[in-house]
Amino acid sequence: MKKPSPRVERGEQFFSDGLSLYVNRVFEEFELPEHEHDFIEICYVWEGNGFHYIEDHTIRVKKGDLFFLPIGVSHIFRPSAHHPKDPLIIGNCIFDEKIFRFLTSILPVEYGLYLFEHINAKTDRFIQMRELSGEFGHLFESLHKEFQQKHMGYETMLCGLLLQLLIGMERALNREQEIVDPVTEKVEKINRYIRGHLQEKITLTAIAQHIGLGERQLQRIVSIHTGRSLSTLIQKERIDRSCRLLSDPSLASLTIADIASRVGIHDLTRFHYLFKLWMNNTPARYRLEKALQSSLL
Known part of the structure; x- marks a missing residue:
């Protein structure tokens, strides 16, 4: 039944x-x-x-x-x-x-x-x-x-x-x-540091000191557990954050340059390049598509 x-x-x-x-x-x-x-x-x-x-x-x-x-x-x-x-x-x-x-x-x-x-x-x-x-x-x-x-x-x-x-x-x-997993926790701490400092210049030295690891050890942990280099991981977090900002209707008044600045990329040309590289789309087009999707819900 x-x-x-x-x-x-x-x-x-x-x-x-x-x-x-x-x-x-x-x-x-x-x-x-x-x-x-x-x-x-x-x-x-x-x-x-x-x-x-x-x-x-x-x-x-x-x-x-x-x-x-x-x-x-x-x-x-x-x-x-x-x-x-x-x-x-x-x-x-x-x-x-x-x-x-x-x-x-x-x-x-x-x-x-x-x-x-x-x-x-x-x-x-x-x-x-x-x-x-x-x-x-x-x-x-x-x-x-x-x-x-x-x-x-x-x-x-x-x-x-x-x-x-x-x-x-x-x-x-x-x-x-x-x-459960101390190594996984270290990776999470690295991710949390990156996400909490996206608007700033993020350096290997600063992260290593914050986590309490040597720089080579940190790079090795990131490579093994994420399959990415530290710089690539930071790029991904910045683009992921920018996607959330571009998708948020309450932030529609922000310009693309504002969004780029909020994720720590102050060169607008570089932001467009990285966004297209990761998302296969332009920031403006991505925002428009998300707005259309939201209006249909």
């Missing part, structure tokens, strides 16, 4: 006063059916234990577990029993894609802040992690308190706390990678 489609929960059921961000704390029971939603959700296991059913996965959960659920992922929490000794209490922070994009993409690009990698790259599937010493719980307490009390400036405070939570999640994912 075909599995029935999950119920769709919509942000308009929760969002109000022009703020597309909502925080609650709920005691999970068996009445609520499996559902998906048109917003992004971060769920935190506040107390108790039970199960989290996500798509085709059944995951045993306990206090300190945290989940990032992108749009369209079906899920439901269930306590371990109908009348558990310790109830399963879940904190939910839900927000729309615009807020997520502003915090993880627009802010970093506009002001040279930390560029999200793991969460941005994995928005097509759920992410699971655990806190080390209550760091997610403290943030959820603050989020819930701000949302309930609604003091002056609470909207801005909520966005700031959400940004802290997202950074904390990135750090947790980085810790997991470091435990």
